[in-house]
Amino acid sequence: MTKRGRDMDLRLEGKTALVTGSSAGIGVGIARMLAAEGALVVIHGRNLERAQGVAAEIRQQGGRCAVACGDLADQAGVDQVAEVALKVSGGIDILVNNAGGSPESVDPSWFSTCTDTWLDTYQANVLAAMRLIQTLVPGMRERGWGRVINISTAAAITPTSAQPDYAAAKAAMLSMSLSLSKALSGTGVTSNAISPGMIRTAGLNTFLANFAAKRGWGNDLTRAEAYVLKGAGQTVAKVGEVEDIAYMVTILASPRADFINGANMHVDGGISPSLH
Numbered sequence: 361m362t363k364r365g366r367d368m369d370l371r372l373e374g375k376t377a378l379v380t381g382s383s384a385g386i387g388v389g390i391a392r393m394l395a396a397e398g399a400l401v402v403i404h405g406r407n408l409e410r411a412q413g414v415a416a417e418i419r420q421q422g423g424r425c426a427v428a429c430g431d432l433a434d435q436a437g438v439d440q441v442a443e444v445a446l447k448v449s450g451g452i453d454i455l456v457n458n459a460g461g462s463p464e465s466v467d468p469s470w471f472s473t474c475t476d477t478w479l480d481t482y483q484a485n486v487l488a489a490m491r492l493i494q495t496l497v498p499g500m501r502e503r504g505w506g507r508v509i510n511i512s513t514a515a516a517i518t519p520t521s522a523q524p525d526y527a528a529a530k531a532a533m534l535s536m537s538l539s540l541s542k543a544l545s546g547t548g549v550t551s552n553a554i555s556p557g558m559i560r561t562a563g564l565n566t567f568l569a570n571f572a573a574k575r576g577w578g579n580d581l582t583r584a585e586a587y588v589l590k591g592a593g594q595t596v597a598k599v600g601e602v603e604d605i606a607y608m609v610t611i612l613a614s615p616r617a618d619f620i621n622g623a624n625m626h627v628d629g630g631i632s633p634s635l636h
């Protein structure tokens with residue numbers, strides 16, 4: 361038997377997925393993996409050129425994909441993305457609310473985080489996801505099957521003293537994800553969240569570069585990474601890769617995960633141990 365023959369069929373062939381924020385970082389890994397499993401994936405971001413680059417690479421690997429770009433921080437942008445995504449897919453089965461994060465800030469400490477930053481972070485994370493859910497989930501419900509997967513963060517339940525707007529917005533996403541699973545009770549549509557820990561992306565590299573520079577370590581990112589990891593309290597002594605999150609998304613997206621609903625999957629190297 362070939363290795364491929366022994367792989368579990370996740371039954372994603374013929375499904376359609378919109379992965380928000382798949383023009384960069386974790387979203388690229390998610391889009392690649394869903395496409396490799398046979399789903400038609402709609403690549404999304406604000407930057408059209410970057411999104412088209414990801415789409416070209418997926419097609420080169422034999423995957424099926426399309427592109428729908430737009431800013432999700434307001435209703436008009438969401439409407440634009442949803443309209444294109446529905447047109448190119450004929451209906452979205454799997455919605456991965458991955459776009460978002462925290463706005464770049466010179467000083468992310470508690471008392472320097474102003475009201476506008478709190479509002480922007482809430483818009484880009486919670487309201488972006490909520491608007492797409494309200495637009496795309498009714499179609500899933502009508503078809504009797506669907507998946508909503510909300511990307512939160514380990515910081516939602518283990519916040520630090522910095523970026524309070526980000527941790528609070530991502531905690532709101534966990535609550536929203538769970539209440540949605542109840543609202544969709546018995547419909548065949550599930551709603552789950554994933555809380556990633558430290559994942560290797562361009563953003564992490566920038567953080568490590570700033571960290572090293574501040575301590576006079578020049579461009580020694582390896583030293584900065586080892587220092588940060590030591591203080592992070594993980595029980596797996598490494599930074600996660602985008603594939604670590606993509607595997608979890610792909611499992612939750614699969615019809616084989618029909619019995620998982622309202623969960624928050626911690627993919628964080630053990631940084632937030634909990635009995636929940």
Ligand SMILES: NC(=O)c1ccc[n+]([C@@H]2O[C@H](COP(=O)([O-])OP(=O)(O)OC[C@H]3O[C@@H](n4cnc5c(N)ncnc54)[C@H](OP(=O)(O)O)[C@@H]3O)[C@@H](O)[C@H]2O)c1
Nearest residue numbers: 381383384385386405406407431432459460461513556559
């Ligand atoms: N990286 C980590 O260690 C980590 C840890 C925990 C949780 N997370 C979460 O995982 C998700 C992905 O993070 P990442 O590090 O992969 O982010 P990233 O590399 O900064 O990429 C963010 C993606 O989201 C898109 N995006 C951001 N704001 C948007 C908006 N208002 N409208 C439309 N698209 C928007 C970006 O599109 P354009 O660039 O094309 O504009 C890009 O495709 C985020 O929700 C983040 O909070 C990340």
